[in-house]
Amino acid sequence: MLRLLSEAVRRRGHLPSLIGRRAALGTAGVRNRDPTDPPRLFVVQPRLRPDSALEPKLNEALCLANSLEEQREGFFATDFFDKGLPPHAVVQNPFARGRVARADTYFGPGTVDNVKCLLNEAETKGDVDAVFVNAILSGVQQRNLERIWGKPVLDRVGLIIEIFNAHAFTKEAKLQAELAALMYKKTRLVRVRGLDGRLAFGVGGEAEVVSARGRGSGGRGFISGAGETELQLQRRRILERRSHLLSQIKEVRRTRALQRAARKRQEGADGLGLATVAVVGYTNAGKSTLVGELSQTDLYSDDRLFATVDPRLRSVILPSGRKVLLSDTVGFISDLPVQLVEAFHATLEEVVEADLLVHVLDSSAPNLEDHRSTVLQVLEQIGVSEEKLRDMIEVWNKIDLQDEQEEREEDHLLDAENEEQEADSEVEAGELEDKNIMDDDYQEGNETATECDQGGDDGPIEFTDVSSLGEEMPSDKTGKPSKAADICSSFAREGPHVRTSAVTGVGLQELLELIDEKLTFQEDKSRAEKVVEHGTFYRKWRPPHGDNAAVAA
Ligand SMILES: Nc1nc2c(ncn2[C@@H]2O[C@H](COP(=O)(O)OP(=O)(O)OP(=O)(O)O)[C@@H](O)[C@H]2O)c(=O)[nH]1
Ligand SMILES: [Mg+2]
Numbered sequence: 001m002l003r004l005l006s007e008a009v010r011r012r013g014h015l016p017s018l019i020g021r022r023a024a025l026g027t028a029g030v031r032n033r034d035p036t037d038p039p040r041l042f043v044v045q046p047r048l049r050p051d052s053a054l055e056p057k058l059n060e061a062l063c064l065a066n067s068l069e070e071q072r073e074g075f076f077a078t079d080f081f082d083k084g085l086p087p088h089a090v091v092q093n094p095f096a097r098g099r100v101a102r103a104d105t106y107f108g109p110g111t112v113d114n115v116k117c118l119l120n121e122a123e124t125k126g127d128v129d130a131v132f133v134n135a136i137l138s139g140v141q142q143r144n145l146e147r148i149w150g151k152p153v154l155d156r157v158g159l160i161i162e163i164f165n166a167h168a169f170t171k172e173a174k175l176q177a178e179l180a181a182l183m184y185k186k187t188r189l190v191r192v193r194g195l196d197g198r199l200a201f202g203v204g205g206e207a208e209v210v211s212a213r214g215r216g217s218g219g220r221g222f223i224s225g226a227g228e229t230e231l232q233l234q235r236r237r238i239l240e241r242r243s244h245l246l247s248q249i250k251e252v253r254r255t256r257a258l259q260r261a262a263r264k265r266q267e268g269a270d271g272l273g274l275a276t277v278a279v280v281g282y283t284n285a286g287k288s289t290l291v292g293e294l295s296q297t298d299l300y301s302d303d304r305l306f307a308t309v310d311p312r313l314r315s316v317i318l319p320s321g322r323k324v325l326l327s328d329t330v331g332f333i334s335d336l337p338v339q340l341v342e343a344f345h346a347t348l349e350e351v352v353e354a355d356l357l358v359h360v361l362d363s364s365a366p367n368l369e370d371h372r373s374t375v376l377q378v379l380e381q382i383g384v385s386e387e388k389l390r391d392m393i394e395v396w397n398k399i400d401l402q403d404e405q406e407e408r409e410e411d412h413l414l415d416a417e418n419e420e421q422e423a424d425s426e427v428e429a430g431e432l433e434d435k436n437i438m439d440d441d442y443q444e445g446n447e448t449a450t451e452c453d454q455g456g457d458d459g460p461i462e463f464t465d466v467s468s469l470g471e472e473m474p475s476d477k478t479g480k481p482s483k484a485a486d487i488c489s490s491f492a493r494e495g496p497h498v499r500t501s502a503v504t505g506v507g508l509q510e511l512l513e514l515i516d517e518k519l520t521f522q523e524d525k526s527r528a529e530k531v532v533e534h535g536t537f538y539r540k541w542r543p544p545h546g547d548n549a550a551v552a553a
Contacts, residue, residue, distance in 0.1 A: 042151075046093035062088060064160070115149065128151065135155060172249075172252045173311075176344045279328050291328040356518055359375060393514055396499045
């Protein structure tokens with residue numbers, strides 16, 4: 001229904017073509033301003049070995065692609081799971097077997113041609129607005145691929161920045177997201193020869209700037225006159241906008257610092273200061289759901305990645321009767337763009353300044369250890385002290401999914417046992433041979449190369465799935481783990497942790513008790529330190545006896 005509506009708007013011509021919509025100083029520009037018509041991305045995932053490493057990365061890439069959608073008033077017009085699985089292809093990894101990526105196109109020519117072919121095939125089943133390559137591309141690689149594929153290309157950093165821009169709701173988040181986009185854009189000012197043969201910025205030349213020195217000023221070298229080249233003008237515009245954004249962000253930081261100071265001064269009924277507990281974690285770990293449940297308030301939670309870009313504070317009463325503030329903030333992701341970390345300084349400062357950190361992990365994620373180390377790295381990067389990292393509480397959330405998984409595994413084992421018994425009886429009936437032939441046929445069918453596969457010099461595309469345009473998204477975007485419980489137990493560490501389900505409410509009381517305990521312990525510790533400090537500072541210094549004698553002499 002929504003799709004039909006957007007199609008109608010497009011046909012009536014109210015929306016300009018997507019590439020034409022790319023703003024000179026905007027980001028990669030595939031975002032559709034109409035929230036009912038989110039852009040459709042074709043996902044290109046370089047193959048990872050082993051397959052168990054590839055699956056979560058591919059799932060994450062598909063979810064990132066489907067998460068790019070403009071919000072309105074903090075909500076999204078479409079349901080995440082109503083969206084079809086985006087068309088995608090798993091291709092040869094240019095770094096496989098010790099090789100390096102090509103400087104011009106990242107992938108080898110065979111892969112580039114194959115993707116072009118698959119892209120055309122995908123377009124016969126529905127519009128594709130842009131290609132998302134789940135890797136980090138240089139400006140030149142991105143532009144060359146755009147030219148060959150005839151579509152805007154987003155790399156991992158670019159897409160994450162786009163998502164932040166699309167999801168930002170408050171002024172603070174919008175300012176920071178724009179700053180990140182601007183800094184990303186600055187590193188990508190690459191001139192390419194456009195379709196008409198002229199040098200321009202971007203595929204359609206939409207960012208081309210003609211300056212006095214660049215063209216038509218009547219000469220070369222010193223007689224070309226004063227003025228700027230196109231590149232200089234672009235850079236200057238970016239720097240001007242950057243300093244404007246920075247001054248506004250500075251104001252945001254000042255306000256935040258004042259608010260923090262006021263909170264510290266504010267005393268609860270118990271006579272204790274209002275402590276802040278920052279809830280951090282990988283994106284989609286369930287931070288907002290958890291904060292919403294603990295505070296009994298509505299907080300937007302969604303399966304989209306980076307559903308929360310705007311930080312939120314919620315007050316909670318701990319079992320001791322003490323009131324604290326829980327801060328729900330942006331989630332982290334592997335290869336988090338450095339531009340984002342720098343731009344979101346004001347927001348992330350809340351985490352650095354918090355009295356206690358709660359690290360939420362999705363215990364059902366197959367690559368839980370990666371998630372954990374990514375979060376720890378980002379926390380270190382933004383300047384969280386070692387002491388706070390040591391004191392951090394770990395929450396293994398979504399344990400209900402783990403239980404479901406265990407049940408499924410048990411069912412699976414039972415099925416396998418039954419099949420074995422059936423196979424035994426088939427052997428007795430002399431039917432086993434036929435069954436093996438069927439299995440072989442099935443495997444052969446799986447290995448059949450697609451028509452597009454032209455077997456380029458860098459090997460064929462190893463797996464493609466463009467036929468799945470209308471498929472439902474998997475029920476869990478990170479893919480269900482086969483060994484989640486094992487990972488969790490291997491993950492055990494000395495620090496305090498709680499197992500929770502933000503959806504069923506399991507473990508929430510235990511978590512509140514642990515927060516209470518930690519804060520009380522911290523306060524006792526700092527009180528004791530103050531007493532020691534106080535004592536040292538006010539003790540009157542008197543010279544020892546011997547010295548007195550020396551002075552008298
Ligand atoms: N089954 C299950 N689902 C959960 C649980 N906690 C959260 N979810 C779901 O996981 C999805 C993501 O939850 P959010 O609370 O938005 O996650 P987040 O960490 O805030 O994610 P971002 O803001 O995008 O970084 C939502 O669909 C939630 O309903 C849980 O304990 N069990
Ligand atoms: Mg959230």
